[in-house]
Amino acid sequence: MKKEELEKLRKKLIKKRDKIKKFLERAERGAREWGESGERIFHHHISDTATDEELKELAFMSATRLREELAMIEEAISRIKDGTYGICLKCSKKIPLERLRAIPYARYCIKCQREIEERI
Numbered sequence: 001m002k003k004e005e006l007e008k009l010r011k012k013l014i015k016k017r018d019k020i021k022k023f024l025e026r027a028e029r030g031a032r033e034w035g036e037s038g039e040r041i042f043h044h045h046i047s048d049t050a051t052d053e054e055l056k057e058l059a060f061m062s063a064t065r066l067r068e069e070l071a072m073i074e075e076a077i078s079r080i081k082d083g084t085y086g087i088c089l090k091c092s093k094k095i096p097l098e099r100l101r102a103i104p105y106a107r108y109c110i111k112c113q114r115e116i117e118e119r120i
């Protein structure tokens with residue numbers, strides 16, 4: 001992979017990492033509005049309780065997914081530093097540049113990713 005292309009992908013990863021970190025920080029600050037009982041501090045109507053619980057669960061699931069994505073991004077940045085970026089972790093073949101452009105934190109080539117997904 002050319003240095004220019006690698007640098008573009010590195011910058012894309014850093015930008016995505018920073019965006020996720022900012023979002024998670026805002027989400028954590030926003031979580032403070034929930035009381036210890038799990039209810040919003042400023043409830044206006046009892047019917048809001050179910051909606052609040054659903055929103056809380058959705059926010060938790062989204063934050064979990066984003067933390068997983070953040071970990072993969074950090075791992076990809078580390079692989080760039082150690083020179084192993086773009087190499088499939090399963091078969092050790094090069095991951096196609098088109099795949100890395102679409103998913104810059106991809107760990108596996110498409111063939112190996114499919115095999116992994118089929119086992120799940």
